[in-house]
Amino acid sequence: MMNSWTSRLILANVVMFVLTSVRHDIMTSLMFVPALTLARPWTVVTYMFLHEGTFHILFNMLGLLFFGPRLEAEMGNRDFLLLYFMSGITGALLSCITPYVAIVGASGAVYGVLLAYARFWPRDRLLIWGIVPIEARYLVVIMTVLSIFGGISGTGNIAHFAHLGGFLGGYLFLRFREWRLPSRQLKGQFTPPPVNRNTVERWRRINRTALHEVNRTEYDRIMSKIETQGIQSLSEDERAFLDRFSAR
Numbered sequence: 001m002m003n004s005w006t007s008r009l010i011l012a013n014v015v016m017f018v019l020t021s022v023r024h025d026i027m028t029s030l031m032f033v034p035a036l037t038l039a040r041p042w043t044v045v046t047y048m049f050l051h052e053g054t055f056h057i058l059f060n061m062l063g064l065l066f067f068g069p070r071l072e073a074e075m076g077n078r079d080f081l082l083l084y085f086m087s088g089i090t091g092a093l094l095s096c097i098t099p100y101v102a103i104v105g106a107s108g109a110v111y112g113v114l115l116a117y118a119r120f121w122p123r124d125r126l127l128i129w130g131i132v133p134i135e136a137r138y139l140v141v142i143m144t145v146l147s148i149f150g151g152i153s154g155t156g157n158i159a160h161f162a163h164l165g166g167f168l169g170g171y172l173f174l175r176f177r178e179w180r181l182p183s184r185q186l187k188g189q190f191t192p193p194p195v196n197r198n199t200v201e202r203w204r205r206i207n208r209t210a211l212h213e214v215n216r217t218e219y220d221r222i223m224s225k226i227e228t229q230g231i232q233s234l235s236e237d238e239r240a241f242l243d244r245f246s247a248r
Contacts, residue, residue, distance in 0.1 A: 005077050006068030009084065010061050013106060016049040017057050032103040034096040048088040050104035060106045067110075067117040069214040074120055075177075076237050083173045087112020090169025091162035097151075098161065108162040112170030115140055119174055140167070200231065203242045211245065219245070 020027040032047035033040070051057035072080040091108020095101070114136075117124075122137035134142075144167060151160035203223070208216050222238050 004069060004072055005081055005084075006064060006072050009068070009106075010064055013049050013051065013057060013061060017051050020050060027104070032092050032095065033100065034092075034103075035099040037096070044089050044092040045085065047092060047104050048085075048106045048109050051106070052104055056105060060110050063110045064106065064113060067113045069212065070218065071113060071117050071120065073215055073218045073241055074237065075116070076240060079177060083112055083116055083170060084109045086173045087115075087166040087169035090172070091159070091165035094165030094168065095159060095161045101159075103159045103162055105159060105162070107159060108166030108169070111143070111163050111166030112173070114143070115167050115170035116174055143167075200226065202246045206242070206245045215245070 016026075027050055029040075030043060030046035031050055032043040037044065051060065068080070071083075075083065088106065088109035091111070092103060095103045118136035118140045122135065124136045125133050126136055126139055127133055128139070143163070147160045147163040147167075150158060151164060203226075206219065208219050211219060218241065222234065222242060225233055225238070
């Protein structure tokens, strides 16, 4: 995970949290205030790396740490980053409903990651507070309802519209990605990557015990897919996943 964008995003958030704890003026210049968007357009991105308080950053980074690695392995680095930033930016834009309320936090981006996770693994059972089990798809529904209610009622010092915007941005990106993938796969039919017995043997030589637990699970799934469905059943992202670790 140390070379993943998930870990880099977490590191960037932690570094900014430390900096803003020492220099609060940095927070003021980088937070997103919808009414000042035209004067400070960079804040639609920079606000994602700011947090008010330890619990704020802790919950956001725990969410990113839990959902990010597996999702990044599934989508690829580029699409994962695009999903993350599109969700965060859409979260900022939807917050324009409350134009004079300052917004900080990675919640919008993390909500987009959660939505994508539930899209790929809807029946995964998650534990709320480490106790209450719930499937990923139902967690998204509950979080959406809570954000709508919180946004309308204005309860709590929480950016509910940023959360909804994160879900919206994640949904729009996933729809765009699904629309784009068939054409990308069609191109692959004309220039297929060379996959033969030697390639599979190279993949089998990957030291699975050295992989992060999430990557190890994904590796086992893909290798099992090869055994049951054949090499041609692999997607471009699955081949890229194996190539990335076999090249080390």
